[in-house]
Amino acid sequence: MTWGHILSFSQNKGLWIAVMVFTPFLLLGVDYGIRVLTSVYKTDLGSSVVIYGDEYVKSGLWVFDCKYSRVISRERLPVPLAELSALDDVAIGEMNYLSRRDAGSVKEAIRAIIEKPEWYRNLQYAYSGVGESHKFFLLTDHAGFKWALEVDQILRLSRAYRFVVTARPHNPETYVDYTKAFEAAVKSCPAPQ
Structure with a gap:
């Protein structure tokens, strides 16, 4: 193995480690962004504070109050x-x-x-x-x-x-x-x- 191959591998190894470390964070960010953009059940409290109720509603067990940002159990x-x-x-x-x-x-x-x-x-x-x-x-x-x-x-x-x-x-x-x-x-x- 030549020095060039070792340097090439170590550079690629660092790149792959960086990709593996940051990919979950990137996916979480994208998931959060999609949820924010597609959210229907939410209350904006101002100052960048938003309460989301989509997961409650999707469960079928709760109803979300978009005015008071509270949930009410269906039963x-x-x-x-x-x-x-x-x-x-x-x-x-x-x-x-x-x-x-x-x-x-x-x-x-x-x-x-x-x-x-x-x-x-x-x-x-x-x-x-x-x-x-x-x-x-x-x-x-x-x-x-x-x-x-x-x-x-x-x-x-x-x-x-x-x-x-x-x-x-x-x-x-x-x-x-x-x-x-x-x-x-x-x-x-x-x-x-």
Whole structure:
């Protein structure tokens, strides 16, 4: 073997290694570009942030809401009763949509509601976030008012769920339950689901 053959082989070897290393990245980039260009179910949040729901819709199990970038299971998800019954403490979430005074009275109502044994028994599925989060709700009475208690089930990195409870006075005209969320999602995108 001559020196020219050795140099030629080592140059080609470097080229082949570069091709093998960069080809998967190139293919992933092309695949992503095609998905972006052909996506029908998406929400543009601005600042180059776009939420895509095409994979959810294609699965046949979900409907994507192009307005609120959430997904709704075609069949209501079961309430995680076992996980809720095992909780020692329930986290009360921030309710930034309320004034500080109103948030304090709502937190008192939440505490009173969740102190009841098996308070979570009548929860119902409402909708899910893109990723592993699900919202459940409970319509209940407390202190002469009708309340919409909302429980968010959020998957942590440790693969354990965290539950956060919020509430608001119930207004049947504006409150979004499963039926309203599903109907709104179906109408929110430019293509049928």
